[in-house]
Amino acid sequence: MLSLITLSLLALGSAVTSALPTTTTTTGSSSWPLPHNITGESQAGQTNLTTAGWGGIHVHDPSVILGPDNHYYSFSTHGLVVISRASKPHTLDGDWEIHGSVLNKKAAIKNSGSTDPWAPDVHLVDGTYYCFYSVSQFGSQESAIGLATSTTGLGAGSWTDHGKVIASSVNATRIPLNITNAIDPNLFIDPQDGAAYLNYGSFWGDIWQLSLGKKLEHVKWKKGATQLSYDPTPPAAEEGSYMNYHDGWYYTWFSHGQCCGFNASALPAPGLEYSIRVGRSKSAQGPFVDQAGVELTAGGGTIAYGSHDYVYAPGGQGVLSDYYGRDVLYYHYINTNLDPSYADELKLLGWDYIDYVDGWPVLSY
Numbered sequence: 001m002l003s004l005i006t007l008s009l010l011a012l013g014s015a016v017t018s019a020l021p022t023t024t025t026t027t028g029s030s031s032w033p034l035p036h037n038i039t040g041e042s043q044a045g046q047t048n049l050t051t052a053g054w055g056g057i058h059v060h061d062p063s064v065i066l067g068p069d070n071h072y073y074s075f076s077t078h079g080l081v082v083i084s085r086a087s088k089p090h091t092l093d094g095d096w097e098i099h100g101s102v103l104n105k106k107a108a109i110k111n112s113g114s115t116d117p118w119a120p121d122v123h124l125v126d127g128t129y130y131c132f133y134s135v136s137q138f139g140s141q142e143s144a145i146g147l148a149t150s151t152t153g154l155g156a157g158s159w160t161d162h163g164k165v166i167a168s169s170v171n172a173t174r175i176p177l178n179i180t181n182a183i184d185p186n187l188f189i190d191p192q193d194g195a196a197y198l199n200y201g202s203f204w205g206d207i208w209q210l211s212l213g214k215k216l217e218h219v220k221w222k223k224g225a226t227q228l229s230y231d232p233t234p235p236a237a238e239e240g241s242y243m244n245y246h247d248g249w250y251y252t253w254f255s256h257g258q259c260c261g262f263n264a265s266a267l268p269a270p271g272l273e274y275s276i277r278v279g280r281s282k283s284a285q286g287p288f289v290d291q292a293g294v295e296l297t298a299g300g301g302t303i304a305y306g307s308h309d310y311v312y313a314p315g316g317q318g319v320l321s322d323y324y325g326r327d328v329l330y331y332h333y334i335n336t337n338l339d340p341s342y343a344d345e346l347k348l349l350g351w352d353y354i355d356y357v358d359g360w361p362v363l364s365y
Contacts, residue, residue, distance in 0.1 A: 032308050033365035035333060035350030040084070040096025044345050051079030052116075055098035059084070059349045060260070061119040061184070061240060061316035064092070064330050065129075065154070073154045074349060075102065075120040076332075077316075081133055081148075083156055092320075092328070092351050100156025102131050102148055108163035109144045111135040117146070119184045119240065119316070122154075129154060130216055132165070132198070134183035141204050142169050143182040147217060162217060165198070166210070176225050180205040181239075186318075187216065188243040190284045197284060199228060199252070202239030206230040207254055207296075209285065226285050228252050229296035237272075238301075244319040246327060249280045249359055252288045253329075255315030256301060262313070262334070262342035270307070274315035276331060277301030278361060291360055305329070305352075305363055310337040314350065327354040329363060 041056035043049060054060070059076035067073050070089040076082055080101035087095045107114040113135040121132045129150040136143035144167035150158040166174075168182035181204040188197045196212040198219070207230070211223035229252060231238050240255040257274045267273070279288035279296040287295050294300030305314050314333040321327050330351040339346040352363040 032305055032311075033352045033363055034309060035311065035348070035352065036093060036365070038092070038096060038349055039094035040086075041098050043098060049079075050101055051082045051098055053345055054079040055082035055084045056096045057094075057348055058346060059316075060332050060344065060347050062330060062332060062349055063120050063122045063131075063318055064320055064351075065122050065124065066320075067154045069153075073099075073122075075122045075131060077118045077120070078116060080104070080106070080115075081117050081120045081131065083154065085154075092323070092330070096349065102133070102156070102159045103161055107133065107135050107146050108161040109135050109146050109167075111142065111144050111167075112140075113137050113143075121186050121242075121318075123187050123189075125187075125189060125216065127151065130187060131159065132185035132187055134185060134200075136181070136183050141181050143167065145182045145185045145198070145200060165217065166200075166219060168204075174221065176205060176208055176227075180208050184240045186242050187212075188284060191245050192284075195284065197243070199241045199243055201241065203236050206236050206238040207241045207252070227297055228286055228288060229254055229279070229301070231256065231299050231301075233299065240316050242318045243284065244321065244327070245284075246321075246356055246361075247359070249282065250284050250288075251278055251280050251319075251361060252286075252296065253278045253304070253317050253319065254296075254301065255317065256303075257313070257315075259313070259315060260344045262344075264340060264342045267342070273307060274313035275306035276304050276314055276317050276329070278304045280359065302360070304361055305331070310335050311350070312336050312342065319354070320351075323353075327356075327361075328352070329354050329361070 046053045061077040063075045072086045074084045080103040083099045117133040131148045148159040148161045168177045172178040181202045186199040201207040207228045209226040211220040242253045281288040290300035290302040312334040317331040332347045
């Protein structure tokens with residue numbers, strides 16, 4: 001049975017910043033905001049369902065988009081790309097209701113992870129909704145990014161799965177697919193010239209960029225590939241990139257550190273859990289640098305949001321533009337007040353506004 005959970009999260013004092021590596025900088029770390037309160041359904045633990053207990057308020061690697069009905073939709077990892085919809089129009093706060101899945105039974109890709117797709121990225125381009133997704137197994141480079149499309153809306157049953165766009169493995173013949181991990185896709189259409197890019201990657205060479213053709217289904221291999229970000233410190237824990245454009249600057253956001261599988265009695269050292277980092281460039285193809293001037297390909301990345309107060313390991317982020325005239329950063333996180341066990345299936349959707357201060361994004365409530 002579905003239950004309605006209201007998250008009335010009260011501030012517990014000033015934010016406390018985790019110990020951070022000295023090679024990074026932070027933006028607004030002394031005053032990181034708490035996530036906005038949301039309401040919605042919870043099926044947590046009901047793994048017998050098609051959505052595998054995910055959706056509603058519980059998401060991992062969310063992708064949020066405004067639908068044609070003026071309601072916001074989220075798409076997230078697990079549950080065959082579970083779809084949730086805010087029941088109230090024009091708001092991210094809820095009530096988030098579970099509305100089925102993008103895919104039917106499994107992805108149209110031959111991969112051991114085809115029944116449990118990850119990290120969707122959904123965009124509206126020229127009247128068609130594009131949902132890029134990834135299939136893999138935890139700790140494996142044998143991965144692929146697929147694409148489903150819809151011309152009739154965002155609901156379950158409206159999607160056509162086109163299968164593989166790219167696949168990575170140690171035996172891949174295309175560079176850099178032999179040294180990268182084809183998960184965590186992000187489609188970016190350059191507002192300046194209309195060029196389409198697929199940004200992707202996780203560990204194994206971290207984050208790369210490929211050019212896409214007009215139909216967004218195929219890679220323009222003659223354009224080559226560009227590395228956007230790399231952490232030279234093993235295990236190169238970067239993934240989940242997202243690119244946005246604002247006022248002449250391109251921003252590459254990514255998640256850094258351990259995403260999940262936490263043991264409450266043996267957490268990673270402070271700063272090694274997920275945090276949201278960012279760099280900027282005057283070109284969609286980089287190079288991107290952090291606020292200290294360090295290139296992202298040299299381990300740079302300004303920490304825009306990290307663990308503080310009851311927020312733990314925020315990541316899987318994306319940017320929603322023009323939400324009441326402002327940009328929004330959305331993400332998943334663990335609420336340690338509500339979930340002292342740090343369980344993956346209880347991760348929550350969070351969001352905050354983005355202010356741009358001297359061209360650098362700073363989050364605010």
